[in-house]
Amino acid sequence: MEYTHKVQYYETDQMGIVHHSNYIRWFEEARSDVLEKAGMGYDVxxxxxxxxxxxxxxxxxxxxxxxxxxxxxxxxxxxYNGIKLSIAYEVTDVATGELRCTGETAHCFLDRDGKPLSLKRKKPEMHKIFEQMMEAL
Known part of the structure; x- marks a missing residue:
């Protein structure tokens, strides 16, 4: 599960280096892309x-x-347990393979009322996709 990003000028600081906050945004871009490819984007x-x-x-x-x-x-x-999800990220330079950043995000699943939601019980088709993503490793 991977995503490629080209660094934009606005993502850099006065020193010409990517501002640290952008890595968290890139994690979201990668997560969104992978979920969309799995047929389960945030919109779905x-x-x-x-x-x-x-x-x-x-x-x-x-x-x-x-x-x-x-x-x-x-x-x-x-x-992943159906209610919570933890994702690890590794950012590397495409040309050199040099490691730029590592990170993690943790998420939960809620219903529209903001109450905890078990995908395993309430959304088994989504649960299955997350299980398949775990097995793909």
Whole structure:
């Protein structure tokens, strides 16, 4: 499960280096892309009455990324139990393979009223997709 991103000028700071906050955005881009490819984008989930807020986001910056570079964001599901989801990310430079950043996000699943939702019980088709994504590792 991977996604490629080309660094845009607006993502850099005065030093010409990607601002640290953008890595968290790239995690979301990768997550959204992978979910869409699995047939379960956020629009589909929300139409089904499922929301998935971020509970935690964490990043460790390993090396600098600059304007115009391409990075590959690999993600894998670390943990999933039907109610909570934990995803690990690895950002590497496409040209050199150099590790730029690692990170994790944690999510839960809620219904439209903001109450915890078990995908396993209430949305088995979605649950199956997450299980298949875990097995793909």
């Amino acid at each position: 989930m929300e139409a089904e009455g499922v929301i998935s807020p971020v509970l935690e986001a964490h990043a460790v910056y390993r090396s600098m990324t600059r304007y115009g570079e391409r990075v590959k964001i690999r993600m894998r599901i670390k943990a």
